[in-house]
Amino acid sequence: MSFGQGDGYSPQILILLVVVAVFAGILFGLWLFGAMT
Amino acid sequence: MATIAGVNQWGSGSRYGPIDVALYLLGVAGLAASLTILFLGMRAVMDVGGFCAEGGPYEIQTHCPEGTVILMPLSIFAGLGAAALMGWKGAQLGSPFGALVALAWPALFISLGWNFLEYAIWPPPPDTGIVWGWLIPGVIFEIMGIVPLLGLLPSQRWQGPSAADSPADLKSARKRLLNDLVSSAHERGWGAQDDLVSRLERLATLREQGAITDEEFEAAKRAVIGGSGQ
Numbered sequence: 278m279s280f281g282q283g284d285g286y287s288p289q290i291l292i293l294l295v296v297v298a299v300f301a302g303i304l305f306g307l308w309l310f311g312a313m314t
Numbered sequence: 315m316a317t318i319a320g321v322n323q324w325g326s327g328s329r330y331g332p333i334d335v336a337l338y339l340l341g342v343a344g345l346a347a348s349l350t351i352l353f354l355g356m357r358a359v360m361d362v363g364g365f366c367a368e369g370g371p372y373e374i375q376t377h378c379p380e381g382t383v384i385l386m387p388l389s390i391f392a393g394l395g396a397a398a399l400m401g402w403k404g405a406q407l408g409s410p411f412g413a414l415v416a417l418a419w420p421a422l423f424i425s426l427g428w429n430f431l432e433y434a435i436w437p438p439p440p441d442t443g444i445v446w447g448w449l450i451p452g453v454i455f456e457i458m459g460i461v462p463l464l465g466l467l468p469s470q471r472w473q474g475p476s477a478a479d480s481p482a483d484l485k486s487a488r489k490r491l492l493n494d495l496v497s498s499a500h501e502r503g504w505g506a507q508d509d510l511v512s513r514l515e516r517l518a519t520l521r522e523q524g525a526i527t528d529e530e531f532e533a534a535k536r537a538v539i540g541g542s543g544q
C-alpha cells in the first residue's frame with residue numbers, strides 16, 4: 278500500500294506529530310516543574 | 315465513529331486508527347515531560363548538595379527542594395508508563411515508531427550525565443574545584459548513554475546499498491559470495507562445462523585479489539569440481 282492515497286497517515290505527518298509531541302512534552306514538564314517548585 | 319485504517323510502508327501492515335495515533339503521541343509527550351522533570355529535579359537536589367530527605371521520625375539535615383519529593387518519583391513511574399504506551403502503540407504504527415522508544419535510554423543517561431559533569435566541573439558553593447564524586451558517575455552515565463546511541467545509528471547504514479565500501483567489508487562480501495557459490499555447487503551441481511570454467515575463473519580471481527587464501531581456493535575448487543559431478 279502506498280502513501281498519498283488517503284487511506285492512512287503519511288510517515289511525514291507522523292514524524293511531524295512526534296516532533297511536536299516531544300516539544301509539547303518538554304514544555305509541559307518545564308511548566309509543571311516551575312509550578313510545583 | 316469512522317475508523318481510518320492506517321498502514322505505512324515501514325509497518326507490519328497492522329491496522330491502526332486515530333485513537334492509536336493519539337495514544338502513541340501521548341506516550342511520546344509523556345516520556346519527554348518525564349525526562350524533563352527528572353532532569354530538572356536532579357539539578358534542584360544537586361543544588362542543595364546532592365542529598366536531601368523529607369518525612370520520617372529523624373532530624374533532617376537537608377530538606378528537599380519544594381515539590382521534588384512528589385515530582386521525582388512521579389516522573390520515574392510516569393516515564394515508565396509513557397514508554398510502555400509509546401512502545402505498544404508504536405509497534406502498531408510501524409517499526410521505526412515503536413523503536414523510537416529506545417532513544418529514551420540515551421536521552422535519560424546523556425541528560426542526567428550532563429548534570430553530573432556540569433556540577434562536577436562547576437560545583438555550587440561551598441564546593442570548589444572538581445568534585446570527583448560527581449565526575450565519575452557523569453562519565454559512566456555518558457558512556458552508558460552514548461555507546462547504545464552509536465550502536466543504534468550504524469545499524470541503519472549497514473542496510474544501505476553502499477554496504478561493501480571499505481576493503482574489509484568488500485573482502486567479507488566476497489567470502490559470502492564464495493560460500494554461496496560453493497553451497498549452490500553442492501546443491502545443484504553445475505549444468506554446463508562453460509559454467510564450471512567460469513566459476514573456476516572467478517575463484518582464481520578471488521585468490522589473486524587476496525580475498526581468499528590458497529587453502530580456501532583449493533577447498534572451494536574441489537567443492538566446485540565435486541559439485542559438477544553430481
